[in-house]
Amino acid sequence: MQTTTLVTHEEYFQLLAKSDVKLEYNSGEIVAMAGAQPVHNAVTANLIAEFIYCLKLKNCVVLTGDQLIKVESCDRYSFPDLVIVCGKPNFEKSTQGIDALLNPEIVIEVLSDSTEKYDRLEKFDCYKTIPSFREYVLVSSKMKKVEVIKKLNEAEWLSHTYTEKDEFVLIGECTVLMADIYNKVDLL
Template identity: 70%
Template sequence: MMQTTTQVTHEEYFDLLAKSDVKLEYHAGEILAMAGAQPAHNRLCITLSTALENCLSDGECMVLNSDQLIKILECDKYTFPDVVVVCRKPVYEKSPQGINALENPVIIIEVLSDSTEKYDRLEKFDCYKTIPSFNEYVLVSSKKKRVEVIKKLNESEWLSHTYTEKDEYVLIGDCSISLEKIYNKVELPDIKSIGF
């Protein structure tokens, strides 16, 4: 991620975003350019989106990919999560540039990388928690078969469950998804060769 040093307004951000070839996130006056992702990351986004779409296609929820901008009012942020589920009627903040930022995500999924994991787990999660509709956060490892699902119990409590290769299925929302399907054709690093 590359960060700007000058403060920009929301309007300036949307002007830049409309003209940009890369995804730009807005963090309280600063703009961060999102780096391209690795193949394992990209593949996991596809397998998760497909599995969730297959599960949710007949209900009131829908799946949106990483091109969907999310507005986090309390933190003055606009972000691009990897996968988002919204239920009932989506609510969007519409910019003059024609970019719609979703305001009511229910489930947010982030595929973790070395450069973003700490931010995704801490600061980003703290901001996502301020969105009233948000009630489930899913963190997916791109290094090993590991999916962490964090569900909202009430305003101050969240329950975390970690699924590993010992588990056959992962429960995301009301969807029971095979761990093998999530990691289908995902090339994970050889643990021995990276010194673990």
């Protein structure tokens, strides 16, 4: 029989402050996040560049994968690949100096074999409980494919899948070229 030692939020933040890797918190359990592959990193960097350019004149901020977010209703802290907040970001302050974002609006995950199921199901179910959350974007690291899931109301979400046949991808207020999302990925 396997036993799990659960940790408090304070213990989690103490571990996180000392850790060389990203640690996510899920109802008392700590999960170490593995480093990403080069294609994942390139796609993420391309997305960051596109959103910073698109949103530079808007009242929005783009936060990278080092931004911790808190999902109160699921007792979870996680590190999505990219987060967009329009308006003033709100943070939960920890005694360790690590601030967790409370009001993400658009969350973007670049999928890998090891995280796709978790990102699609468990993480998405938790993100849906955040009142400010309105759009979830899943970006493939294996092919030109982007799934944008938009909140219609509390009970309904609309999914649109873009593929290599699509020239543009609409995410939030940004129209991004599919070619720019996957720029230079074929070199890796």
